[in-house]
Amino acid sequence: MSMGTSPDGDLAGFVRGASPGPKLRERLADAVPEEFFTYPDGLTARDHQAITYARLRRAGLAAPPGSELLDDPPALCALLERAAIADPALFHVMMLHYTLALGPTVRFGTGQDGPGTAREALESMDSFGALLMTEVGRSNSHLSPRTIARHDPATGGFVLHTPDVQAAKFPTSTAHPDLPKTACVYATLVHGGEERGVFVFAVPVRGPDGAVPPGVRVVPAPETTGLQVDYAAVLLEELHVPYEAWLRDGASIDAGGAFHDPAGSPAARLTRSMGIAPAVWRAVISACAAITRASAGMLLAHSAGRSTLGRLAPRRPLTDYRNQQEAVLGALASAYALTAVAAHVKGRRTAADVPAGGPDTAWAPWSAVDRDLALLKAASTVTAQETVSMCRVHSGAPGFAAVERLNAYRGLTHAYMNAGGDNELILYDTARAMADLDRYTPPEEEAGPPDGGDLDSPRVPLFLAREAERRMRDRLAGRVRAAADGGADPFTAWNDNLALAARTATACADRVTLEICEAAAQAGPAELRPVLRLHALNWMARRADGLLDEGVVPPGWLQDVHAARRRACDELAPRAAELAAAFELPPVITAPTAFLTGG
Structure with a gap:
């Protein structure tokens, strides 16, 4: 290699x-x-x-x-x-x-x-953008922010107010004292004694020299090394903003004080106001693919040509050992799979690009905006986090101590498992839509595995994924329905089944990802197919417990998967450098010990 x-x-x-x-x-x-x-x-x-x-x-x-x-x-x-x-x-x-x-x-x-x-x-980059959305004191705060916006008839503008510290906006990137910041503030508009929905307001929270205007209080957070940004909490204290600060999306308050909103309801307004999320999810998925490619390239650079002193075979190349070989090739396979997912999401228009009703949500607004894209964001961050972490561990001490890059990549993936829509909440709302058949059609039942269940067949992983998804969905729907029929309220019915709900939605994400990868393998170069086949085999090994539990595969099947993975790795090992070189990584992305040679 x-x-x-x-x-x-x-x-x-x-x-x-x-x-x-x-x-x-x-x-x-x-x-x-x-x-x-x-x-x-x-x-x-x-x-x-x-x-x-x-x-x-x-x-x-x-x-x-x-x-x-x-x-x-x-x-x-x-x-x-x-x-x-x-x-x-x-x-x-x-x-x-x-x-x-x-x-x-x-x-x-x-x-x-x-x-x-x-x-x-x-x-013009005269001011840097910030977001004031999540509130620190309550979970699911996106659904009903306590930060309030009220129309001020005297000025024609609005007054934004944070009622207490529990409603402070956090995290925000507003702490640096010398930098100009303009924030998009998510607030509940109250007008005529009624809550009219969540709207966005564009507010300068730091002036050209970083000064904080009256009505804005910025409380810097302690320093962190996880993702090095100037975190702070922000409170708005009777902050007056002009009418033009209201990003009203067609809504209006006329001269007589009457409120009009084409969204039609506060719930629909929330979904429309969150309609900026698809651009975030595309960015996060693409970044996950990019840092996974970089991490795989770094692990290969660390491993290639490295000799070992193990007493079984002194001076044996490190990549002759199955554990290291499978880590390197598995990282490359994950990188190509995420690249296929990123290409898929960059090329599609989403429900939020042309607003349309999505499934009802209980935990967060994201699935109502675009269920599939939110779900792929959740799946991609998990895959990237697992792969980057594996690359760091298999790079030994240099991967941890010689350069910050792998640690920083891991910090990014960890952050976006919560940021951009919390992964668990996305899974729960996806599972709820699946159980209710709300804009969701389960995979059709098939008579049996195609191609005799041959693990080298690209059709077999999709069969397994679809069977697992359908069976989990049916079991989840049955459990929730039985709980409701037994008198349980919706909270209890779902609260007792959250673990199954997360597994069910994950199964859906797995199936969608495998479908994307199979389409890419068919449309892409022939050299792509073996590496995406390895990704599918790694998926089988990773999900073996669920596949066995659902009765999709028989006992002893995992041994066949391990054998197929070894065959796939033997085929790909001579091409590892070629696979990594196609990532076209900048030269500075190199082995963790590059500092020794001034790299």
């Missing part, structure tokens, strides 16, 4: 997917140059953050205008992917800036009477 093989053109083309053409790709690479992949030593936390934001500004000015990127998901994702492999903190603030700050001003603004100053400040 030696490095240095030139990339296979077809595989590299698959990795690029629907990304921009060569000129725009070069422009996006210049926006995040290789100097952004490292930081100087000896920085304080605030110094580190200041550099991150300076790089964000430089990238934003070098890249195409933000509104153009928002209208071109492959281009925006390409920029964010490069930021993610360079520096997860840069990815995080860049993603916030484009999708959760600028995005709402573009999507919900209303033309000439929209929040021109906020949009202009964000597009």
Whole structure:
């Protein structure tokens, strides 16, 4: 497994997917140059953050205008992917800036009477975007924020207010004292004595010199190394904002004080206000694919040509050992699978792009926006986290101590298991829609496994995934129905079945992912099929307990899976360098001990 093989053109083309053409790709690479992949030593936390934001500004000015990127998901994702492999903190603030700050001003603004100053400040990079959505004191706070917006007839604007510290917005990226910040604030609009739904308001929370305006209180959070951003809690205390700060999405309050909203109801308004989420999910899925590719490349660089001193076979190459070989090839397989998922989501329009009703939700609003995309975000972050963690462990001490990159990637995947929609809540709402057959059709029952159950057949993993999903869904629906028939209230009926609900939704995510990978294998280069087959075999091994428990496979089946994995690894091992080279990673993404040679 030696490095240095030139990339296979077809595989590299698959990795690029629907990304921009060569000129725009070069422009996006210049926006995040290789100097952004490292930081100087000896920085304080605030110094580190200041550099991150300076790089964000430089990238934003070098890249195409933000509104153009928002209208071109492959281009925006390409920029964010490069930021993610360079520096997860840069990815995080860049993603916030484009999708959760600028995005709402573009999507919900209303033309000439929209929040021109906020949009202009964000597009020009004169101010950095922040998000004020989650509230610290209550779970599921997205469903009903306690931060209130009231119309002020005297000024024509609004007054935003946080009733107590439990309703403080956290986390937010607003702590740095010297940087301008413009936040999109999610607040419940109360008008005429009624709650009218959750709306977004564009609010400068720090001026050009970082000063906090009257009515805004910023409380910096303790420093963290998990994802190095300037976290803070924000409280709004009778903050007056102009009418134009209201990102009203067609709603209005007329001269007589009458409220109008095309959404039709507070529940529908919440879904529309959360309609910026698909851009976030596409970005997160794409970043997960990118950092998984980078991690796999780093593990291969660490492993290739490395000799061992084990007494069974001194001087034997490290990758001759099955555990290391399977880790390297498994990481490459996960990277290609996530790349297929990222290509799929970048190329599709979502329910939120053209608002339409989604399934009812109980725990969070996300599935009502786009159930499948939210579910793929949850699945992708888990796959990336598991793969990055495996790469770090199999890189030994250098993977932990010699460079921050793998630790930073792991921090990013951990963060987005909660951020961008909590994974568990997404799974629960997905399972609820599945049980209720709410915009969901279970896989059809099949007579038996295709191709005699041959594990080398690409049709077998899909059969297993569909059978497991259908059986889990039926069992979940039966349990909840039986609980309800026995007099249990909805909370009790579901609370006693949350573990099964999570497994059921995960089974759905597995099936969708395998379908995406199979479509990619059929449409892509022939060299792609063996590596995606290994991904499917690894999925079988990882889900063996559930497949056995559901009776989808017989006892002893796992031994056949292990044998098939060994055959797949034997086939792929000579091509490991080729598979990694097709990722076209920047040279700075190298072995953890590169610092010894000045790399």
